[in-house]
Amino acid sequence: MPTRLLIIADTHLPLRAKALPEEVWAAVEEADVVVHAGDWVDVALLDELEARSARLVAVHGNNDHGVLRERLPLVAEAEVEGLRLGVVHETGAKQGREQRCDAAYPHLDVLVFGHSHIPWDTTTPGGLRLLNPGSPTDRRRQPHCTYLTAVVDDGGLGEVTLHRLPPRVPPRG
Incomplete structure (x- = not known):
């Protein structure tokens, strides 16, 4: 049975948004x-993802300090169905x-x-697949907030999908 990946980065909570979008929580x-490729900003999201996800592979980013740097490595490696991630x-x-x-x-x-907050999907001359999901909460100069899903099957990376989130509507008041 294929393994489903959710790939996110640069969540910057609660600085850029109060919470992850519901679509991301559903994913x-x-x-x-x-x-999660770093820049959490607050440890609360790490705690919640650890509690709600089957398996978490994550690193700290340049905006992560204190407990986040204590709990998360600079580089993480994992094997997923034979795929070296x-x-x-x-x-x-x-x-x-x-x-x-x-x-x-x-x-x-x-x-x-x-x-970078910029979605990226390329394969290097050496065959390494490079993926950047963008950010689900801080689009910066991109047209949309984004995240990736992917499928790993029989040791290979299958379908990779870039998801564009709808614009956030600021609260009235």
Whole structure:
């Protein structure tokens, strides 16, 4: 049976939003593995994701301090159905990213990263798949807040889907 992944990063709670969108929480409930590529900001989301997800693979980001840095690594690696998955917050500038990641992570099949808030899906010359889900709460200069879902089947990464969230409506008052 395929393994379902939910991939998020740069949630910045509660600075950019009060909570994750309900659509993302529904995806948490459906996922077999939740991947978070850092910039949580507050430990409450980590606690909630640990409680509500079947399996969490996560790292801290540059905006995470204190308890988040104590509980989360800079780089995480996991095997999912034979797929060698890595997670890191930052990979550096867009220029040269593929070559840097090939050199730094030659043993991985997929590397998930965050930081830029820009969705990214490429395969390096060395065959490493690079995925950035964007942000479900802080679109910055992107047209939409986003996250990714993916399927792992028989040791390979199958369908990867970029989900665009509807714009948040500010409360009236």
